[in-house]
Amino acid sequence: MASIIDIKEECALQVRDFEFTYKGATSPSLKKVSMPIAKHSITALIGPSGCGKTTLLRAFNRMHDLYPGNTYAGEIEFEGRNILTPKEDLIHLRTKIGMIFQKPTAFPMSIFDNVAYGMRLQGIKNKTELNDRVEKALKDAAIWKEVSDRLKHDANGLSGGQQQRLCIARAIAVEPDVLLFDEPTSALDPISTQGIEKLVIELKERVSIIIVTHNMQQAARVSDYTGFMYLGELIELGQTEELFVTPKEKLTQEYITGKFG
Amino acid sequence: MTAVQKRILINRIALVFSTLSAIIALGFLFWILGILVMKGMSALNWNIFIYEGAPPGYEDSGLKHALTGQLILVGLATSVGVPLGILAGTYLSEYGKNSKLAHAIRDISDIMMSAPSIVIGAFVYAIIVMPMGHFSAWAGAIALAIIMIPIILRTTDDMLQLVPGTLREAAFALGAPKYKVILSVVYRGAKAGILTGVLLGIARVAGETAPLLFTSFNDNFFTTDLNAAMPSLTVTMFNYATSPYEDWQQLGWAAAFILSMFILGLNVLGRLILLAGKGK
Numbered sequence: 154m155a156s157i158i159d160i161k162e163e164c165a166l167q168v169r170d171f172e173f174t175y176k177g178a179t180s181p182s183l184k185k186v187s188m189p190i191a192k193h194s195i196t197a198l199i200g201p202s203g204c205g206k207t208t209l210l211r212a213f214n215r216m217h218d219l220y221p222g223n224t225y226a227g228e229i230e231f232e233g234r235n236i237l238t239p240k241e242d243l244i245h246l247r248t249k250i251g252m253i254f255q256k257p258t259a260f261p262m263s264i265f266d267n268v269a270y271g272m273r274l275q276g277i278k279n280k281t282e283l284n285d286r287v288e289k290a291l292k293d294a295a296i297w298k299e300v301s302d303r304l305k306h307d308a309n310g311l312s313g314g315q316q317q318r319l320c321i322a323r324a325i326a327v328e329p330d331v332l333l334f335d336e337p338t339s340a341l342d343p344i345s346t347q348g349i350e351k352l353v354i355e356l357k358e359r360v361s362i363i364i365v366t367h368n369m370q371q372a373a374r375v376s377d378y379t380g381f382m383y384l385g386e387l388i389e390l391g392q393t394e395e396l397f398v399t400p401k402e403k404l405t406q407e408y409i410t411g412k413f414g
Numbered sequence: 415m416t417a418v419q420k421r422i423l424i425n426r427i428a429l430v431f432s433t434l435s436a437i438i439a440l441g442f443l444f445w446i447l448g449i450l451v452m453k454g455m456s457a458l459n460w461n462i463f464i465y466e467g468a469p470p471g472y473e474d475s476g477l478k479h480a481l482t483g484q485l486i487l488v489g490l491a492t493s494v495g496v497p498l499g500i501l502a503g504t505y506l507s508e509y510g511k512n513s514k515l516a517h518a519i520r521d522i523s524d525i526m527m528s529a530p531s532i533v534i535g536a537f538v539y540a541i542i543v544m545p546m547g548h549f550s551a552w553a554g555a556i557a558l559a560i561i562m563i564p565i566i567l568r569t570t571d572d573m574l575q576l577v578p579g580t581l582r583e584a585a586f587a588l589g590a591p592k593y594k595v596i597l598s599v600v601y602r603g604a605k606a607g608i609l610t611g612v613l614l615g616i617a618r619v620a621g622e623t624a625p626l627l628f629t630s631f632n633d634n635f636f637t638t639d640l641n642a643a644m645p646s647l648t649v650t651m652f653n654y655a656t657s658p659y660e661d662w663q664q665l666g667w668a669a670a671f672i673l674s675m676f677i678l679g680l681n682v683l684g685r686l687i688l689l690a691g692k693g694k
Contacts, residue, residue, distance in 0.1 A: 214587060216583060216586070219582075219583065219586060244589045244590075244591060245589070246589075247586065247587055247588065247589040248588070248589040251587060251588070252584075252587040254580050254583065254584060254587075255580075256578075256580055258580050258581050258583070260581065260584070260585070260598075260599050260602070260603075261599070261602045261603045261605075262598075262602060270585070270590075270598070274589055274594065275589075320584070323588065324588070327588065327589070
C-alpha cells in the first residue's frame, strides 16, 4: 500500500523492513519501514507528532542504544553492512553519521574546543591541524566571520542560531558521510532558520542529509526527497516536488492539504 | 463588621505575628553574631597564630596547635570525602539512574545526612579507635569524611542531573565513549554546582565537635602526627570556654570567632560560585 519511489542514484543508506519497539511498549513504534536514502541529497521526513519520524532518525546513529531495553528488527544498510547488529562499533558509526539536535547543544567550553571536540576524540592532537580544520569547519558552517575573533570565548555566549551553526560546524569537522537533522530550526527565529536552511542545502555536496521537520514548507524548500510517515509507517516516499504537488497516497494528500495534523 | 473588613483584620493580625516572629528569630542570630564579633575581635592578636596551648596564666599561649590541627583534620577528611562523594554521585546520576540500587543509595544517604554526628563519632570510635588502642587524627578525619560524603554525593547527583540530556546525546553523537562524555561535558556543565557542594560539605564538617571528641580527641600542644590525638578548634574551644581561667576563655572566644568566619567565608564563596555559574 505504501508508495515508495525507486531511487536510481547511489544510496547512502537502505532501510529494510525496519521495526522498532521502545522498552516496555506492547506494539512497535515503527512498522516494517523500508526506504532508500539517496547519496548527496536531502531527504526530509514529515508527519504528525508521534508518527515515528524522530524515532527513525535516531535509529540511523543508534542513539536509542543510550537507553537500554529498546528492540530493533529488520536492517539498515550502511557502507555494505547492517548497522543494527550488536557487533556494530557505535563510536565509529557515530563519527560517520553525525547528528544535529532540536535545541542547540553547545558544550560548556570555548567555541574552538566545541568544534575540536570530535577531532580530539579521534586522537588528533597536532595544533596546526586542529587550527586548520576548526577554521575550515567554521567557514563551512557559515559562522567563521562572526566568531573568528573570539574562538576562546565561551560558546554559550552565542545566540541560538549561532549555536546551532556551531553545532553543525562541530558535526562536519569530523567529516561524516551522513548528517541527521532533528528539527534543527524549531527553536530558532525566522532569520536564523533561513541561514540554517541555506547551509543545509550547501552541505549536501559533501554529505547525505536526512532532516526531520514539523514544517512542511521547510521540507518543500530544502529537500530533494520527502517521506511522509503516519502512525509508525512510511506512507509515501517520493521526489519532494511530486509528493507535494501530486501525492500518490490519499493520506499524504490529506496531510499536506491540512485536513489533519 | 462586613466579610471584607474581617478578612482585612485577619490579614493584619497574621502580618503582625509573622513580622514579630521574624524579628525575634533574626534577633537571636544577630545577638549571637554581635557577641561573637565583640568578644572574638577583642581576643584576637598575633600571639594566637604564633604560640601553642599553654597552662593558664602563661603570656605566650595561643591557638597555633588547634588551627593546624583543624586544617589537617578537615584537609584529610576532604581528601577522603570529596573524591568518594563525587564518584558516588556520578554513579547515581550517570550509571545507576533510576535503578533500585541507586534509589536505595539515595535514601540511605539522606538518612546519613540527618544522622546525629555523635553517632558517627561513636561508630568510628568502635571500629578504629578501640582496635588501635588510642585516639588519632586519622580516626577524626574519617569521622568527618563520613559526615561529608552524603552531602557531596547528593549535591553531585542533583547537579549532574541538571545537565540537559541532549548535551550528553550530542557528545555521544560525535562518537564519544561514556567516560569521556562524563569527564569532558557533564562535569564541565555541573562544575559550579559540584564545587559549591564541596564547599558546603567542608563548611558542615568544619564545625563538628561531637565526632571529634571520640576520635581525634584533643591535645594542648602542636602536633602533626596523624597517629596521635590531634587538637581541633572546636574541641579546644569546648575545653577553653568551659574552663574557669579568663585567659583560656579569651582563647575560646578567639577560636569561636575564627571558626565562624571560616565557615561563613566558605558559605559565601559557595553562593558566589553558584551565582557566577548561573549568570552565564
